[in-house]
Amino acid sequence: MMTRPTVLVTRRWPAAVEAVLSERYDTVLNTCDVPLSPAEIRRALKTFDAVLPTVTDRLDAEALDVPDARTRILANFGYGYAHICEPAARQRGLTVTNTPDNPSECTADFAMMLLLMAGRRACEGERNLRAGNWSRWCPDHLIGTRVSGKTLGIIGFGNAGQELARRAYHGFGMRIVVQDEERIDPAILEQVDATQAKDVDDLLPLCDFVSLHCAEARSNEPLIGARRLNLMKADAFLINTARGDLVDEAALVHALIFETIGGAALDVFVREPRINADLLNCDNLVLLPHLGGATRENREAMGFRVLENLSDFFDGRDPRDRVI
Template identity: 50%
Template sequence: MNKPKVLLSRRWPASVEAKMQSLYDVTLNIDDHPLSADEFKAALQNYDAVCPSVCDSLPAEVLNVANKRCKILGNFGVGYNHIDIAAAKQQGLIVTNTPGVLTQSTADIAMTLLLMSARRGAEGDRLVRAGAWAGWCPTHMMSSDVTGATLGLVGFGRIAQAMARKAHHGFGMKILYLKPSPADPAVVDELNAERCDTLEALLPRCDYVSLHCPGGNETRHLINEKTLNLMKPTAHLINTARGDVVDSKALIKALQEKRIAGAGLDVYEGEPNIDQRFLTLDNATLLPHLGSATIATRTAMGEKVLENLKAYFSGKDIPDRIA
């Protein structure tokens, strides 16, 4: 019996690629280039399973290609707003993701960005590298305290709760969160967390605001000129969620005008083609989508995709099915 044909849209950790190759007829993206719409259409026509990443784009136009062979999209990542789920369901395509395994690494990056933005870490690094540091003085590069400050979390899922634990237990931060319904009472008690019903109630109280909501139409530009104006002028915005949750133009304007103190970003609208004005801002800390980028986490993500494919091809219940 021929092995199922599987396409990986990008390179994965070598150990997971090897496991995939032992089980399936796998095509690797040897030069690791982003696949075009036409390449994805061809993949859907020629493979039993296609494994996209969170930075690929699979709109209805691609998914509706004629003569489809593919039956399952094994997404490498938790987020899936890059896939038109309604179109996938209409086409009978199964979609899976990789929840649970990237919680701590992404929360670590969120805390890294918070600390870098608060203490002007990226700006200081650039100063030293440029040979422009003239030495210590009492008023040089003064910044914001983190210990004891108030952290507001927009969304309160696994990653947000992991960040809250690091912030509360490690830095004594006061935790506020925005969620449609109250969180698990045990978590609330552990973190002494307080729920806010609206952004309007949350934002003015926070020294730091960290975004942990899904992307998509419902949250597109949730952070915009109006909501940025609700933040303290001393506050910092952290985004490790999805780029389109933030209106880039509005954020750049707020940073230029010092209407907020800083921003720490790991994701961007239209990435990797980000608005070049971000590069001119000393009060913006910019990372290249590193949230889950540890060896252990990316390996675990690949293993999750493998588990989902194994379940599908053996006719068992698929553990991480979202469509």
């Protein structure tokens, strides 16, 4: 009987996915659910045929410095793979896959929720009520911003950005302005009566809400820093469900404290799970712990997509979601 491939799962995954992994492969689960250290990752690369990481695993050049690695594939659970050092992976001849499509609808739902929460001051209201500070209804209590009919700017018009545009346009009658590095098919823009801005600087002054859906900044500087925050309307809101390093958090704190923008909502952070303490002091900021794709349906779909990539690889086919 042929020996089954050995597989390490670096974090806890949905039980249904872990069960199928254990049926198909000699699988080791990280039952303590703590991210692996570089030394533990190096040991894993010497021990297992496949390692299944997530964004919480830093597979940098140090962690991948294993000349005699047994691992041949890093089957990543998630869309982003910037936590995997591409030059080191290529040097070791590692195949790297991701799960590119599954989170789009859930992320769009979540971004729309954050947009509404920020505009209508939902978190402030809940904190007010839970603290026992709500004494009566009055006409000027926690006045928010109407969402319907406002202009939404979407930076990064891939699957998640397009899904958000559909929700905002068809559900709330919002005007849609988008920006993307690529020229967008006019037929796609027409579905939500959207216009494509030339660049981010052109988009920002037009919008009441700005939602980030791009994979990463094209330079070492954050996409949204002090200069671009100053281009936004004084009552506009910034929403980020994409990547923490797209936003200069110190500049955002300054804009929120001095109210040069209306507010913001963040689901991702530069050094998560550590949060910039100054962010916690901004009342006009919605903070959530990276929950954009956190639905049972989505997490299971992501896990089973990893299984498809593993099956392709071990059966001698090029995995459908190969990125390296």
